Amino acid sequence: MANETTSAPTLEMVAALAGVSRSTVSRVVNASPKVTPEATDAVNRAIEALGYVPNRAARSLASRKTQALALVIPENTAKFFTDPFFASVIHGIAMHLASTDYTLSLLIASEANPEKTRRYLQGGNVDGALILSHHSDDISYRALARTLPVVFGGRPMSDEGTDNYVVDVDNVEAARIATRVLIDRGHTNIATIAGRQDMAAGLDRVEGWRSALADAGLQPGPFEVGEFTVAGGANAMNRLLDGGEPFDALFSASDQMAFGALSVLRERGIRVPDDVAIVGFDDDDFAVNSTPTLTTVSQPSVALGERMAEVLVSLIEGEPIEKLTIMPTRIVTRESA
Amino acid sequence: MANETTSAPTLEMVAALAGVSRSTVSRVVNASPKVTPEATDAVNRAIEALGYVPNRAARSLASRKTQALALVIPENTAKFFTDPFFASVIHGIAMHLASTDYTLSLLIASEANPEKTRRYLQGGNVDGALILSHHSDDISYRALARTLPVVFGGRPMSDEGTDNYVVDVDNVEAARIATRVLIDRGHTNIATIAGRQDMAAGLDRVEGWRSALADAGLQPGPFEVGEFTVAGGANAMNRLLDGGEPFDALFSASDQMAFGALSVLRERGIRVPDDVAIVGFDDDDFAVNSTPTLTTVSQPSVALGERMAEVLVSLIEGEPIEKLTIMPTRIVTRESA
DNA sequence: CTGAAAGCGCTAACAT
DNA sequence: ATGTTAGCGCTTTCAG
Numbered sequence A, B: 001m002a003n004e005t006t007s008a009p010t011l012e013m014v015a016a017l018a019g020v021s022r023s024t025v026s027r028v029v030n031a032s033p034k035v036t037p038e039a040t041d042a043v044n045r046a047i048e049a050l051g052y053v054p055n056r057a058a059r060s061l062a063s064r065k066t067q068a069l070a071l072v073i074p075e076n077t078a079k080f081f082t083d084p085f086f087a088s089v090i091h092g093i094a095m096h097l098a099s100t101d102y103t104l105s106l107l108i109a110s111e112a113n114p115e116k117t118r119r120y121l122q123g124g125n126v127d128g129a130l131i132l133s134h135h136s137d138d139i140s141y142r143a144l145a146r147t148l149p150v151v152f153g154g155r156p157m158s159d160e161g162t163d164n165y166v167v168d169v170d171n172v173e174a175a176r177i178a179t180r181v182l183i184d185r186g187h188t189n190i191a192t193i194a195g196r197q198d199m200a201a202g203l204d205r206v207e208g209w210r211s212a213l214a215d216a217g218l219q220p221g222p223f224e225v226g227e228f229t230v231a232g233g234a235n236a237m238n239r240l241l242d243g244g245e246p247f248d249a250l251f252s253a254s255d256q257m258a259f260g261a262l263s264v265l266r267e268r269g270i271r272v273p274d275d276v277a278i279v280g281f282d283d284d285d286f287a288v289n290s291t292p293t294l295t296t297v298s299q300p301s302v303a304l305g306e307r308m309a310e311v312l313v314s315l316i317e318g319e320p321i322e323k324l325t326i327m328p329t330r331i332v333t334r335e336s337a
Numbered sequence C: 001c002t003g004a005a006a007g008c009g010c011t012a013a014c015a016t
Numbered sequence D: 001a002t003g004t005t006a007g008c009g010c011t012t013t014c015a016g
Helices: A011-018 A022-029 A037-050 A056-063 A084-098 A114-122 A171-184 A200-215 A230-242 A255-267 A301-316 B011-018 B022-029 B037-050 B056-063 B084-098 B114-122 B171-184 B200-215 B230-242 B255-267 B301-316
Strands: A068-074 A103-109 A128-132 A150-153 A165-169 A190-194 A223-225 A249-252 A277-282 A295-298 A324-327 A330-332 B068-074 B103-109 B128-132 B150-153 B165-169 B190-194 B223-225 B249-252 B277-282 B295-298 B324-327 B330-332
Touching: A011 A022, A011 A037, A022 A037, A056 B056, A068 A084, A068 A114, A068 A301, A084 A103, A084 A128, A084 A301, A084 B103, A103 A114, A103 B084, A128 A301, A150 A301, A165 A171, A165 A301, A171 A190, A171 A200, A171 A249, A171 A277, A171 A295, A171 A330, A190 A200, A190 A230, A190 A255, A223 A230, A230 A249, A230 A255, A249 A255, A255 A277, A301 A324, B011 B022, B011 B037, B022 B037, B068 B084, B068 B114, B068 B301, B084 B103, B084 B128, B084 B301, B103 B114, B128 B301, B150 B301, B165 B171, B165 B301, B171 B190, B171 B200, B171 B249, B171 B277, B171 B295, B171 B330, B190 B200, B190 B230, B190 B255, B223 B230, B230 B255, B249 B255, B255 B277, B301 B324
Parallel strands: A068 A103, A068 A128, A128 A150, A150 A165, A165 A324, A190 A223, A190 A249, A249 A277, A277 A295, B068 B103, B068 B128, B128 B150, B150 B165, B165 B324, B190 B223, B190 B249, B249 B277, B277 B295
Antiparallel strands: A103 B103, A295 A330, B295 B330
16 A cells, blocks of 8 residues: 555565565566465565566576577668568567567677677677578678577578578579479570579579479570669669560569569560569568569568577577478469469 | 686676776776776776676666667557568668667567556666657557657657657648649649548648648548558558549558559559549658659658657757657659659 | 775575 | 575775
8 A cells, every 4th residue: 555656666675565585576576386376476466566577687687698689680781671571570570579578679780890799699688699681791690609599580691501590481492483383384484583692592592493494494594683672673674674685484582673673674665474474572562562463472471580589589498499490482373474 | 818718708807807996997898087098998908808798787787777778669550560661760760779889679569468568668678768650549658758768750649749759750741742742733633541540640641631722722532541551552542432522633641552542543444643643651662663653752761760769869868859850851753643 | 096895686596 | 485695797986
């Protein structure tokens, strides 16, 4: 009743009100099994009455755990936040974490000062890290993984073997299936707009395209590389068109790039899918609203984020968890192919 | 030379190596003015040699500051992460913070359990909060602002007066200008697709539309409300078309909604801008790639995020800062109007 | 300008 | 099952 809302209530105040020791309060707060129901009750009542909230810093200092995870975002990845795929992954991560006691810190990894990132990560600020959009210029996060629990979204470059925890899709196979759609439609001159070749997704999707073509006894069509953005796709399409090599179909390594390609095609009066059929990758929300709507590879981006978070938490808490999770993809057929 | 990389170096180890007391090390680390250059030097050398990184939890516990900010995201805002506008704002926030010592924590505010959010925010986990996409169903963040430094991105609902720190654009005026573009083109039946009417941006943009019409002596055209999403815009457009009230122009309260409207129009064989001219709002990256390209109100989303972060940091550190920042907007004319 | 001493609020052995 | 005793690593008066 006599509720002194002087300042932040401490564990000690709760102990006093409940008539137990601080240890017991701590045990209740941390859901330790060995506390009598009566004590638990008294403590909970006191916590309620006081509106007690444990102090994170103190807890963290004493327990040497931070209950915080970092989401590392490479600064130089063009328009990271603008890419719907990454946005969805972040969404998934945040959603999963909301059901746990972990907090998510956004960490922009400045290329100019990689030391700052490394220090933050190794300075005991977080219990683990999620790494998205890893490319070969990045500081060696793989080395970091030896010090700190780390999970990668998308396999890191040159991931020989099972060193790391990663959540990914089978990019090679998905690209192969996407390309096969084009082949099955009777196209024989199939070009590709590939993503950055310093990222695994960029590399693997070209490989899938190439391998599907080879399996079908077809020659690879023209090939252009670009940033994983609308502008990158538009530029690549212009180069493809200006290159002179004919093609009647295109596999684009991302929907964003496909949208850019689409707008160039439209400008130049080239019809899709009649003159060139297109298959994209990602199944961005907008794929259903483009002109024409986009046939594409759908990947479960939100679920992928959730899984990343889940794997990292398990890793931190010492629960058994697979090192590699491959999420399923599927082709979504719309108007563009 | 004899570098014992046993474990995380502590301030005490630095002090020992530098031959000073822990207090002095602390002063150097915190850039206190009253330390001799010699001492500062010795300490810095020791820090360098040891690779010392201050422990956040300890620092936070002792100083009662967390150096962390929360970005509060309402869970029920449909597709928050998918909206390019919010993505850009977050980008801006993160960019600005990267140049400071503050960390950004993503906090999903579950509607089911608003207490959890409130406790987190008031439990000393962060030094301040950034609130985006505030709508009237949200728990009262305005009350929270009395306890914790808070800055709003977009004015909160029913923000009577200058209670809060907010960074915003002049939505009413921007919508008025957008509508005037349509009026100047000679359109007389101007419809609008409005955003959720429980958010200030939704409300204010309708008001601007209405007022521009009134100023021109025109009757308001048909009016539909929808979520700030592509699907929301598509649905609203369908209702507009099925409603039977004729219109030859449309002001859409967001580009995402405009894209949805555009795809419905295309499906139904209605030409843009010939049959209906369209002006959107946001200038999403994609506005330059839609069919047709979108005339729209450009708002500086990244800069808005940067400013939010800047205001919050100033507020926390007790530096003088304006309560209200209005960012500039401008019309970008493309093909749709 | 620098050092000594006293915590910040909590957890974690170790007893009991 | 619960209480006691030490700190976790840093900041912060307060002397000197």
